[in-house]
Amino acid sequence: MGHLWQEQVHRFSLQYFQSEPTLDFPSPEYLRLQDVQDQIYSRLFGPKSLKCRPPARYRLRIAKELIRHIEDAIDNWDTQVRSSSFTVLVQPQCDGLIWTLQAVSDDLMSAAAALVATSLPPEMTTAQDRSHTTYHLSLCDKIKDPNEGENLFAYPRITILENRGLIAAGGTTGHRTWEAALHLGQFLCTNKSLIVGKRVLDLGTGTGYLAILCAKHLQAAHVTASDGSDDVLNDLIDNLGLNGLQRSTGLAVEKLQWGSGAVRAGHEKRVGGAPLDVVLGADVTYDQQSIPALITTLQELLQLQPNAQVLISAVDRNTESLQKFLEIGRQERLTIERIPFDEVPAKQQSGPFYQSNFAIKLFRVSGAFVGRQLCSSSLDVELNQNVHPKGDNSN
Known part of the structure; x- marks a missing residue:
């Protein structure tokens, strides 16, 4: 697939659409990067993500956990330089990524806010409801998927x-x-x-x-x-x-x-x-x-x-x-x-x-x-x- 961060984001995304209870979040050194957050947003919440998505309550939980992981990744980095609105990353490049001014992505924050504002039925009411689960077939031949980017292929699903x-x-x-x-x-x-x-x-x-x-x-x-x-x-x-x-x-x-x-x-x-x-x-x-x-x-x-x-x-x-x-x-x-x-x-x-x-x-x-x-x-x-x-x- 390319760089390690792409592999981690890919795995995280597949688990998300399968509504796995516990996800393997990308490593902290990647989560705090703008490019990585943009890729996660595009895959999970963006307009080009899969149309059949997990239930809203699950999406909200994962969005909150994701933001918490990103904030922890920034807070726990000893060499960060803080200002009132963003963190400046000291290292110039890592694993093909250009390190830029960092904070939690505005897109991710907006996606989480939209989910928070969504009126959710009581959990007991939705316990019997069906929802979309997407299983990706890693042992089948990959197919070209425009949503995966110019040079990436997707598993059949x-x-x-x-x-x-x-x-x-x-x-x-x-x-x-x-x-x-x-x-x-x-x-x-x-x-x-x-x-x-x-x-x-x-x-x-x-x-x-x-x-x-x-x-x-x-x-x-x-x-x-x-x-x-x-x-x-x-x-x-x-x-x-x-x-x-x-x-x-x-x-x-x-x-x-x-x-x-x-x-x-x-x-x-x-x-x-x-x-x-x-x-x-x-x-x-x-x-x-x-x-x-x-x-x-x-x-x-x-x-x-x-x-x-x-x-x-x-x-x-x-x-x-x-x-x-x-x-x-x-x-x-x-x-x-x-x-x-x-x-x-x-x-x-x-x-x-x-x-x-x-x-x-x-x-x-x-x-x-x-x-x-x-x-x-x-x-x-x-x-x-x-x-x-x-x-x-x-x-």
Whole structure:
């Protein structure tokens, strides 16, 4: 990207638009510089920043924290020279920046003042509201973005209207994007050939993150985003629109109740009964009661499409639930194998940003008569060098 200060501002901006609770502010030696503050203002608050912004209450909090960090950076610099209205910086140049008269940027102060003047509804009222979250895909090829400057490129991104603080509502957890989906998405970005030109079914699509990723950024031939909740599917339409997919012929939305036999009933409707190549499921093993129905659905899919690649991403927050998935799957003669794919430490991530207090595990599922022969001849060949061993083969 160029200079270190640009990298720090870039990371800070990506975290901001993902509404991360804790941001990595640029270093104090950069924050006090006019050029850096101007860049932050342009990216976060300026007229050319992303149109889909975090909620106003979050923007206000970050604006206040940013100003406090800048003021601290100026106050704590031992070699500064003060006057009544500004600080003169002694050093002439640093990391490509010209050091000029310094204070908190007028633009940043104005942005904060405008947010302070905004009438915000009570926090309890907005706790159930959805807001825009933008996930930047650091493992996808960068694209030219005029908002990034003449010589800079931007990561492809996915914008989701969701409630990041909501665990469950209306009997579903599908109103927010979970870490398991982000982790599986990184795996797919690293192994694009699994999706390019393929027909994909996303089970329990939730906010549609994986379906949008495959349809818009990984060049899938067709994607079916399925879920059993009417509320989730209604919200999904908004997210498709935010990502320019509302009229896409390459993406369909389907209500699919696990274990109901709907897989076979809806088979002909899915791209005219064309074969499925890939089935995805992220955070679909958390509820022990739903696991038998999930296994039945996977069996039906593999009976219809025995050569399909089935990839499951699970956060091991409930060991009993995950073990039940593995045990019932094997009892029903499914082959379930662990895919080694490391989680990147939070401080080393470039987007999307996610961390879990529990391990995120990827599995591939195949039918009894396909099993290891398919796994070794197909998926394993496509895994590239970014996949690293992690743990044993199953648990």
